[in-house]
Amino acid sequence: MTSIDTNKHKKAKALKPGSVRPAKELCSECGLCDTYYIHYVKEACAFITQRIDELETSTHNRPRNLEDENELYFGVHQEMIAARKQQPIEGAQWTGIVSTIAIAMLNRGLVEGVVCVQNTKEDRFQPMPIIARTPEEILAAKVNKPTLSPNLSVLEEIEKSGMKRLLVIGVGCQIQALRAVEKKLGLEKLYVLGTPCVDNVTRAGLQKFLETTSRSPETVVSYEFMQDFRVHFKHEDGSEEKVPFFGLKTNVLKDIFAPSCMSCFDYVNSLADIVVGYMGAPYPWQWIVVRNDTGKEMLELVKDQLDNQPVISEGNRKPAVQQGIKAYDDAVTLPMWVAQLMGVVIDKIGPKGLEYGRFSIDSHFARNYLYVKRNHPEKLEAHVPEFAKRIVGQYKLPE
Template identity: 25%
Template sequence: AEEHCILCGLCTRVCEELVGVSAINVLGRGVEREVGTPYKEPSDDCVGCGSCALVCPTEAIKLAKNIFPTTAEDEREIENRFLDLGAGSKRDEALGVYSDLVAAKSSVVQGQDGGMVSALLVAGLENGFFDSAVVVQRGEGYKAEAVVVEDAAGVRSASGTKYLRVPMVSKIAAALKEGALEEEEKGGKSKSKRRIAVVGTPCEVRAVRKLEREFPGAEITVLGLFCLESFDYEGLKEETRRRFGVDLDRAEKTQITKGKFIVTAADGEVFSCDVRELEGVVREGCPYCDDFVSRLADISVGSVGSPDGFSTVVVRSRVGKRLLDATEFVRGGEFGVDKSEIVKLAKLKKRNADRKFAEILEGLEV
């Protein structure tokens, strides 16, 4: 296929006007004009939805650096490269590729919904599977930021779910460009920092898999989170104040479970509303994402499908299996994971995204 950009502007328009994230623009002048990201740095705004690739008449956008459009063809290539497609694995339309589905609760780490994300990270660090991890940590008030942690204490300080989108990709890219190239002398031997773990939502998982092409020497363990949508910080703060009279920055805990958004105030009082009522503060780009379960991660974790206090863990690769095998946990209940609950939400998210893509295609035909 032709792969030269003709500067038609369709990709930048769909990204700005429909998806709403404005991750790309036309840069430069004259013969140097090109489509790219501000400052030509990895984009924290791109959600990897593939809308730009859908409208590109030459497929040039698929070769652009610093953005991460992921088509169905890209997914197959990533699955073949990173995931376990052996005899014991399954390929499920809703769940993606997986070899095991477990309801689990950490035996050593206390955390939200069983603490399994923290437990997996601690096990990976202590067993030398990776030297550091890029995670999201709550900052001032309810705001959150991406940080690099290197030990169990750092992992525990970042535990708990944050329902905000934060600049993860630039932090990951920095860890790969800088931290991955640094070496520490320990015991007279050089120890590489090119082995890292990343905890992210489906859009961030897609970005990591695309970044891995540019850093073939890096070993990245990808822990994906279940995610239906994320929220705008200011909008969510205003909603919790208006609905519950609670300052989100001072809230003790937030949680989404069984279709409810739950806020625990500083005094212990609990408030809730249907997640659907927060549609007005969902971040731009989320409606165009069709992945609920982080299909391209080594191992995915979420609360849906497991008993209260447990995490659902989806093993997708040999890397993910090794990590789970090294983690101390207890299995949840006699019946394990209710797969139907996960499939229901996964299909809902994909159906909603497909509807958005159909609108884009209809616009092209006008």
């Protein structure tokens, strides 16, 4: 690549806030189009050109092994563990492993800056992407902003700052676009710390979800769709509220997820060096997937601050997934007391550990496959990655 090629993008113009993005209604607001890197949007946008398979090979030096069930579901990896901080970070989404890795990398001088997401002063859930240069700035980005976030909107600033070593924290769609332009950023080393991500919403959608589901929407500080088949809301006063998935008003909530997220097949953040989530681990542990040597280096930095245990897998998800596909398609909403009961029963006999992770992936991929087939049939073939086609192919889907 010549230097002329490398600089071409600087002539491109970022789009104005609020203007229609190239991916139109499928745009997940990843932030790329807020910068001159929009120049590469055709090959970088996860919703215009789906390139997970190809980018997995270039990032991890080998393709995902589709014959291995764990790789088929969780992507290229060297290691998976369940872990938790011995001393959790108060107010983090889980125990704060993401913030801890980022702080360790900055403190050891491995990176000069960390792309992460704080919130605006006015709104605790309104994302404000930044390049953190101190541990305090990283800590101020702890906890999920459970809404679409333009993390890549700071990319121009990175190039202008002259930074050579960078850590980016982000979700799958952001990371696909980042990997596609990685070589144009002028960095010596890029580290990528990913989280899984599913069912994301616009800020307005988030408000509707909170108002439809929680007893006190204005005091929610964080929430999570948990392995016990309930949404756990944490409130400002420290109290917890648990609402069974099976009691969610699916007929109302059906339309709140962003079209991008109804078309997304990168739940497990395939292109990150390391992924930190929870869904493959027993509650309240976190789940770590080390994808390559860079990810291993990142985990090693904090291992002495973690308890860890092997991942487990128990139960049989498939009947529950098949039933769920039908219930979702019929938009069945159960009365709350039946839902509570079903939640308890499923929790007792249901899938645990990696099998819960597969339950969640199967259910979401089946729903998203149907969404793309019905709303963007012309995109179906190229947009759904091979691994997702295999996963969905295990189930009987309605037309």
